[in-house]
Amino acid sequence: MTKPIVEIVGLRVGFGGAAAVKDVSFSIQPGETVCIVGESGSGKSVTSLSLMRLVEFGGGEILDGHLMFQRGDVTMDLVTADAATMQSIRGNEIGMIFQEPMTSLNPVFNIERQLTDGLLMHEPLSRSKARERALELLREVRIPEPERRLKQYPHELSGGMRQRVVIAIAMACRPRLLIADEPTTALDVTIQAEILALLNRLKREIGMAVMFITHDMAVVAQIADRVVVMYKGDVVETGPVAEIFAAPKAEYTRALLAAVPRLGDMAGQSAPEPLRLVGDTHDPKPLTPRATPEPLLEVRNLTTRFPVKGGVFRRTVAQVHAVEDVSFTVNKGETLSLVGESGCGKSSCGRSILRLVEATSGTVHLGGQNVLAQTKHELRGMRQHMQMIFQDPFASLNPYMRLQAQLTEPMQNYGLDNREERAAQLFDRVGLPRDFLRRFPHELSGGQRQRIAIARALAVSPGLIVADEAVSALDVSVQAQVLNLMMELQADLDISYLFISHDMAVVERVSHHVAVMYLGRIVEIGPRAAVFENPQHTYTKSLMQAVPIADPNQRKLDGDLAFKPIPSPIHPLDYQPHQSVYETVGLDHRVLVQAG
Amino acid sequence: MKEFFTGKGIVGGGIVLLVLAVALLAPLLIPDTWATQMDMRSRLAGPSTTYLMGTDQLGRDLMFRMLLGAQTSIMIAGTAVLMSLVIGLPLGVISGYFGGWIDNVLMRLVDTLLAFPALLLALTISAVLGPNLTNTIIAIGIAFTPYLARIIRGEALRVAQMPYVEAARAVGTSDTWMIIRHILPNIMPPIIVQATISLAFAILAEAGLSFLGLGTQPPDASWGLMIQASRDYLDVAPWTALVPGAAVAITVLGLNMFGDVLRDVLDPRTK
Numbered sequence: 001m002t003k004p005i006v007e008i009v010g011l012r013v014g015f016g017g018a019a020a021v022k023d024v025s026f027s028i029q030p031g032e033t034v035c036i037v038g039e040s041g042s043g044k045s046v047t048s049l050s051l052m053r054l055v056e057f058g059g060g061e062i063l064d065g066h067l068m069f070q071r072g073d074v075t076m077d078l079v080t081a082d083a084a085t086m087q088s089i090r091g092n093e094i095g096m097i098f099q100e101p102m103t104s105l106n107p108v109f110n111i112e113r114q115l116t117d118g119l120l121m122h123e124p125l126s127r128s129k130a131r132e133r134a135l136e137l138l139r140e141v142r143i144p145e146p147e148r149r150l151k152q153y154p155h156e157l158s159g160g161m162r163q164r165v166v167i168a169i170a171m172a173c174r175p176r177l178l179i180a181d182e183p184t185t186a187l188d189v190t191i192q193a194e195i196l197a198l199l200n201r202l203k204r205e206i207g208m209a210v211m212f213i214t215h216d217m218a219v220v221a222q223i224a225d226r227v228v229v230m231y232k233g234d235v236v237e238t239g240p241v242a243e244i245f246a247a248p249k250a251e252y253t254r255a256l257l258a259a260v261p262r263l264g265d266m267a268g269q270s271a272p273e274p275l276r277l278v279g280d281t282h283d284p285k286p287l288t289p290r291a292t293p294e295p296l297l298e299v300r301n302l303t304t305r306f307p308v309k310g311g312v313f314r315r316t317v318a319q320v321h322a323v324e325d326v327s328f329t330v331n332k333g334e335t336l337s338l339v340g341e342s343g344c345g346k347s348s349c350g351r352s353i354l355r356l357v358e359a360t361s362g363t364v365h366l367g368g369q370n371v372l373a374q375t376k377h378e379l380r381g382m383r384q385h386m387q388m389i390f391q392d393p394f395a396s397l398n399p400y401m402r403l404q405a406q407l408t409e410p411m412q413n414y415g416l417d418n419r420e421e422r423a424a425q426l427f428d429r430v431g432l433p434r435d436f437l438r439r440f441p442h443e444l445s446g447g448q449r450q451r452i453a454i455a456r457a458l459a460v461s462p463g464l465i466v467a468d469e470a471v472s473a474l475d476v477s478v479q480a481q482v483l484n485l486m487m488e489l490q491a492d493l494d495i496s497y498l499f500i501s502h503d504m505a506v507v508e509r510v511s512h513h514v515a516v517m518y519l520g521r522i523v524e525i526g527p528r529a530a531v532f533e534n535p536q537h538t539y540t541k542s543l544m545q546a547v548p549i550a551d552p553n554q555r556k557l558d559g560d561l562a563f564k565p566i567p568s569p570i571h572p573l574d575y576q577p578h579q580s581v582y583e584t585v586g587l588d589h590r591v592l593v594q595a596g
Numbered sequence: 597m598k599e600f601f602t603g604k605g606i607v608g609g610g611i612v613l614l615v616l617a618v619a620l621l622a623p624l625l626i627p628d629t630w631a632t633q634m635d636m637r638s639r640l641a642g643p644s645t646t647y648l649m650g651t652d653q654l655g656r657d658l659m660f661r662m663l664l665g666a667q668t669s670i671m672i673a674g675t676a677v678l679m680s681l682v683i684g685l686p687l688g689v690i691s692g693y694f695g696g697w698i699d700n701v702l703m704r705l706v707d708t709l710l711a712f713p714a715l716l717l718a719l720t721i722s723a724v725l726g727p728n729l730t731n732t733i734i735a736i737g738i739a740f741t742p743y744l745a746r747i748i749r750g751e752a753l754r755v756a757q758m759p760y761v762e763a764a765r766a767v768g769t770s771d772t773w774m775i776i777r778h779i780l781p782n783i784m785p786p787i788i789v790q791a792t793i794s795l796a797f798a799i800l801a802e803a804g805l806s807f808l809g810l811g812t813q814p815p816d817a818s819w820g821l822m823i824q825a826s827r828d829y830l831d832v833a834p835w836t837a838l839v840p841g842a843a844v845a846i847t848v849l850g851l852n853m854f855g856d857v858l859r860d861v862l863d864p865r866t867k
Contacts, residue, residue: 356762383768395759398866400781409777410767440864456767 002068005030005177005209006051009064013043013050020046020060022233030070033203033210035241037219037255038230039475040446041141047230048179051211053078053086066253069094070176079283085538089286092122097163097168099182104166105531111138111165112150118172136166141198142560160191160564165199171202176202181213188341189502190563193546196223197557217260218505218548221245222557229253229358241552254278257482261505262550267533272335274486276486277477284484287491289334289512290483296496297386297464302362304345304352308570320571322348323359325580330513333490337507339515339530339543343566349517352465353498354388355379366464366510384414387457388409391469393449397441403452410459426455430485447478454485458493466498469480471506483510494515504547508532513588516540519569521580526589536591605857611850619670622663631660632815640833641725650689651834652825658839664844665817670762672733672811672818673798677791679737680744685787687741688748693756693771693779700779709742715804720809732811736801746789751783758782792855796848819843 004027008106013021028034036044044443051067067078071093078086089097098104105114117132125133131150138146141164148307154162154310163183172176180199184192197480202224203210209506214220220227224241224253229250237250248254254440255278266273274284288376304323307316323345330336338346352359355371366370386412390396397406406421415420424434430451440450471479489495489512501507507514508528515525516539535541545556571577582590635655643650649659689703709717718739725731743862753762756779764778803820805811810817819840 043713266716334629354766356766380768380770383766388766390759390763392759396763398764398778398782400863401777405777409764409769409773411770413770413773442865453763460767 001028003075004028004068005070006211007068008047008051008065009066009068011047011050011067012063013046013055013060014063015058015060019063020233021050021170023231024065024230024235025236025237026228028209028211029206030176031203031346032225033200033223034226034228034231035219035224035581036211036228037098037214037215037256038218039215039477041232043232043233045181046228048096048181048211048213048543051078052094052179053081054088054090057192064086075232088122089277090247091118091170092173093174093175093177094177094450094459095173097166097178097180097183100186102159102162102186107154110151110153110537114154114165115150115169115172118169122173125203131516133172134168135304137172138165139164140171140202141168142473142562143168148351153324159187160194160565163187163191163195165491166569167195167198167202168343169495171206174206175208177209177211179211179213182215184219185214185216189504190341190542190546191236192219193548194561194563196548197561199223200557203559206411216383216548217257218550221550221552222548222555230254234475238297241571245550245552251278256477259477260367261483261509263505263544263547264549265505266508266528270529272528274482274487274513275509276482277484284300285491287333287335287487287512293331295329296332296367297498298365298376300327300365301330302326302349302352302364304348304357305359306348308356317574319547319571319575321520321555321571321575322575323352324551324577326362326520326522327516327580328513328515328525329524330496330498332463333494335490335499335509335510336513336515336518337499338515339499339501340505340520341502341543341566344517344519345568345569346502346517350468350498350500354383354466355390355572380413385462386466387448387462388462389453389465389467391471392473393453394441394473396453398451399441399546401440402437403439403441403444406441406505407437407456407459410456413458416460421456422459426458426558429458429489430455445478446474447482450474450478451485454482458489461493462495464496466500468500468596469502470499472501472503486510489562493542495557504532505544505550516543519566519590523592525582525589526586530586530589534586534589536585536589601865604853607703607852608850608855608857609650611846612854615666615670615847618663619666619725623667626660626664629665629812631656631664631817633657634673638831640836642754642833643835652822652832653829653833658822658836659682661822662819662839662843663819663839665819665822666829668729668816668818669799669802669820670761670843670847671778672729672736672802673795676708676736676740676798676801679733680740680788681791682780683737684741684744685748688745688750689752689775689779689783690781691745692749692752692754694710695753695756699749702745706742706749708744709738709745714739714743715801718801719808719810722805727788727810727813732802732805735805735810736798739801741773744787744790748787751786752779755779755782781862784862788855788859789852792848792851795851799844 006025009025011021011024025049038044046055046104051061062079068075069078097441112134115137116130119130119133135146138149139437143149143161143164184195227241227244228235229237231252236252248257258278271286271288273286274286302323303325306320306322308318308320310317311546326349336351340346351357353364359372373383404423407426409421411419427434432451470480499510511528514528514531515522518539524531524540583593584590638651639653639655641647641651648659654659687702691699720736721735722731723740763777764774799820803813803824806818807824808823812821822840823837831834
């Protein structure tokens with residue numbers, strides 16, 4: 001075994017009185033990718049920030065341990081390194097990529113300046129030489145038209161391109177270790193696949209070591225050589241990626257893996273089925289749809305456009321075509337998922353149906369009544385039958401209201417009786433102890449809050465619940481529990497879900513029907529099995545190709561990946577979009593006909 | 597309620613209680629003449645055993661003037677700020693919550709008022725209505741309203757876009773309930789802070805009006821009037837400014853601390 005480039009020994013980091021990292025030891029060999037995986041609060045980010053000695057800037061303190069770093073032929077302990085030494089190591093020998101490509105680039109400097117700043121600081125280069133290097137770096141990260149990019153500013157680049165620039169900056173001085181802290185979490189799945197493939201290629205070509213921090217087991221499976229699993233500030237398991245996934249030793253790793261939905265898991269299944277979690281005693285029962293489907297929600301030719309205001313008089317100068325001629329049906333007791341990448345119009349579609357935003361045209365029939373044609377008064381009554389669960393469980397509950405009041409509010413709105421008793425029953429229903437009723441939202445964890453949001457949606461016994469990215473903000477083990485709860489409620493109460501998500505694996509797990517959205521339109525719609533096992537539209541196919549699978553034996557990030565970028569949905573006022581025309585390719589399975 | 601009794605809460609609450617007690621009790625316990633009695637032989641006298649806090653340019657006892665002036669100052673400033681809250685809160689909340697043309701109309705109105713300096717506005721109103729206590733209060737109250745309305749509108753606008761408001765709308769909450777249950781509690785903290793700061797400015801605004809003969813009428817005392825009168829004697833008798841100035845400063849400090857602690861007590865997240 002060669003000498004490790006980094007060896008962390010007994011690291012302990014505290015914030016104020018609390019220890020964020022308790023006792024962490026592991027090492028990274030040259031040229032290998034080590035994934036640090038864990039849920040929020042596991043201390044994975046703190047560990048990486050400690051290695052850069054950046055944790056001190058955030059109010060943390062390294063209490064104990066050693067950070068042995070191989071520098072040339074000598075090994076030095078970064079814990080005792082002085083500020084000047086750390087400065088010459090940061091960005092030079094250890095590069096770092098952060099999560100948010102929008103905020104980690106300075107908006108007032110052009111790309112050339114961002115790239116050359118680091119180079120000029122660490123290496124004796126002339127301006128023109130630095131510029132050449134910058135161009136080379138942009139080519140290396142496969143940015144199209146690199147010459148033009150040098151003069152552009154961050155806001156002129158797409159999210160994926162920005163993250164490529166961030167990587168180029170981190171690579172500028174040829175670091176021997178690259179720390180990547182959730183570099184793809186904020187990105188769409190196709191861009192994520194591109195970035196992961198890029199990191200993989202750079203690692204191979206340059207032979208640098210990568211310390212990759214993530215919460216996503218599927219990403220781990222795709223890129224890791226070795227895995228460090230962290231839980232509440234401790235390392236619970238370390239090992240080669242194949243071993244971790246095939247034979248996890250720690251109880252926590254097993255639970256974590258059981259909670260991850262894997263794309264392809266549902267192949268051959270006819271109905272959605274709850275995940276089997278560690279500790280579950282009873283077998284999950286599939287959600288078999290009724291023999292004769294009974295339509296509940298019928299959406300026809302729904303179109304929603306938002307004005308883009310500009311000029312001195314704030315006149316409408318263009319329109320965002322958020323939802324364009326969308327039609328689908330949700331059956332009673334079934335789940336239809338709207339899946340797509342950011343900006344595809346899936347959220348606008350859900351909001352238009354509930355009239356939280358006003359649609360431009362089309363009809364939405366719920367139980368025979370056209371929601372879009374109702375008066376404000378009628379609409380209030382209608383909302384008893386359609387409810388929504390929001391993405392962010394921290395922002396969707398009023399911080400000043402006790403949970404009981406939040407739950408009784410909808411009942412009070414519709415004049416239901418026995419409100420307190422019903423609120424208590426709802427708590428039982430979503431698996432929260434009744435003494436939480438007197439609490440405020442901030443006293444709960446994210447998963448518990450999302451249970452409250454579900455309970456609130458259930459409070460008036462609606463037929464339809466629109467779940468907008470309802471589990472996206474949750475840790476994976478919590479996500480699994482919430483998904484299982486939602487499926488259980490569907491089985492017991494015969495609820496229909498319009499499930500809006502960007503996560504293909506989750507969608508595959510919960511859906512009866514799936515609609516793939518792209519640029520405001522549904523490009524493919526059909527039974528879950530048909531869409532996932534026999535995708536017909538090119539966009540669906542590229543989505544399926546881009547989704548990382550939580551199985552190290554199914555790696556697909558070889559070579560460079562480049563997906564077609566999504567064009568802008570903003571069009572001039574006189575733009576006349578064509579109608580959506582579908583071709584039937586199977587039973588209930590329709591694909592948008594490609595048109596000009 | 598336990599959260600209130602922190603160091604800050606005790607000091608802030610103590611000061612507020614003290615100021616209120618002085619404002620309420622001083623006129624009952626101290627005869628008016630003690631504050632208006634002129635002693636021409638000891639004009640601008642420094643603090644001594646006879647005059648604990650010194651005297652002003654007419655030889656009046658500053659301590660008694662300060663104690664007796666408390667009621668006028670506190671009442672005018674307090675009522676005026678309360679009035680601007682009563683007008684500004686609904687204005688700002690309706691503007692921020694409903695938006696659209698309502699917001700445009702209300703805010704252009706507010707902008708018009710904002711175009712005039714607050715003191716000039718108060719002066720005009722007070723000149724039109726005539727100089728007496730009630731009119732002074734009305735003048736200051738109206739002059740301060742646009743500032744509060746602006747701040748409240750901004751807060752209401754921010755809160756109206758929070759996901760929990762959208763969530764409440766999705767469960768069929770009416771606009772009235774939305775404002776009472778969701779908007780108001782969440783915009784309270786900045787309003788409390790702004791109101792306590794406004795109080796200090798209102799005390800000084802009353803001084804400005806009094807100086808121009810539109811507020812408190814001599815020989816009655818108010819803190820503002822005392823500060824105004826002191827400006828010619830700052831170099832020879834600084835205590836004439838320090839005594840009423842300290843009274844204003846301590847009151848505002850106490851109110852600020854009180855407001856801060858009140859905000860923390862009301863916020864469930866800090867428990």
